[in-house]
Amino acid sequence: MTVPFQKYHGTGNDFLIIHADEYVSDRGALAVRECDRENGVGADGILYLALEEKFRPPRVVMTLVQPDGSTAPMCGNGARCAAEWAMDRTDTDSVMIDTQSGTLRADRTDGVVTIEMGTPTFDPDDVPVRADDPVFEEEIDGLEVTMVNTGVPHAVAFVDDVDDVDLEAVAPPVRHGDAFPKGTNVTIASPDGDGGFDQRTYERGVEAETDSCGTGAVAIAVVARRLGRTDADPVEVRPPGGDLQVSFNDRGNATLTGPVEHEFDGEVTPESPAEL
Known part of the structure; x- marks a missing residue:
């Protein structure tokens, strides 16, 4: 059994995108194997995306599994790749991305994708860092x-x-x-x-x-x-x-803008050869 993927990158930050409906028994193990640039496809992570087209703009639920098998709550270039993937499938130039760090809007203009990045924080508890006060220099x-x-x-x-x-x-x-x-x-x-x-x-x-x-x-x-x-x-x-x-709106929230490219499509085997 194989699972299809699409390979995207944002300014060289590259990801395999797999539809969340595809069955992968161990997402972490697949990321460890296929993100390897010598023995796998090679990537900075695997994005599992669930597309919800009934919303306007459409919504995408994004889960990023990193090359060490862990998950990350947010990835700016990954979210921009997810947005491009969703826009290509819904014929729109705006989508909402649901991440573990919150729901963010993405827009495509003149071939580049801009995504909201929320409100940055220096609070030690929110970073987190073991300190009584924000850490500056x-x-x-x-x-x-x-x-x-x-x-x-x-x-x-x-x-x-x-x-x-x-x-x-x-x-x-x-x-x-x-x-x-x-x-x-x-x-x-x-x-x-x-x-x-x-x-x-x-x-x-x-x-x-x-x-x-x-x-x-x-x-x-x-x-x-x-x-x-x-x-x-x-x-x-x-x-x-x-x-x-990187731009800032009146509320101090940041946006991130840059190009995204669809590299190629392929298939991976969810189970390792030893498991087959």
């Missing part, structure tokens, strides 16, 4: 970070040049630091001189650097504005996989 496990939750936790550090940082060396101690009861993503940023930032992110659940991270891009913009490092709107953020724009 404090050294934690060797990196000077600001802690924010943009759907998932991020430790954001500003550096002179992201390309000069050995992220695979400096990120894991922070990602697994005792200060973080649920772990954290680790995002570094360097200013471009025009109010924007270059980005690199080591993602929790992927346990490696990814080509792009939407929640990380939003985290950079939110923290930079809070610390007075930029007053741009939108804030241009440039991960290795492409360009993203």
Whole structure:
């Protein structure tokens, strides 16, 4: 038995999309196997999507299973891929995405997808981080970070040049630091001189650097504005996989905008060869 999938990516952040009606007995095991870039299809996660077309705009229930088999409550680029997938199937340019972090609206304009990212928080209990007060530019496990939750936790550090940082060396101690009861993503940023930032992110659940991270891009913009490092709107953020724009509405909520591409379709076997 095989299960069909569609492969999408948003600025290099790539996902296998499987309809939630497809039977997969162990979603975590399938993600571990098929997200592997040497022995599987290769991806930053698997999105299980349930489409509810009776609503206007249509709704999509999104569950993200990461390469380590865990689930994540939110993924900015993943949600934009889910939106594109749903728009392609409903002939619309607007959808609502139900995530574990809340329901978010997505719109497609001129070939790019914008998704609401909710209200970011610095509250220690909501990040979460073991601290009495919000953490701004404090050294934690060797990196000077600001802690924010943009759907998932991020430790954001500003550096002179992201390309000069050995992220695979400096990120894991922070990602697994005792200060973080649920772990954290680790995002570094360097200013471009025009109010924007270059980005690199080591993602929790992927346990490696990814080509792009939407929640990380939003985290950079939110923290930079809070610390007075930029007053741009939108804030241009440039991960290795492409360009993203982060904007803010009157309520302080962020939106994330960028391209999405449908790469190819295929099939995977839900059970491992040993189980067949």
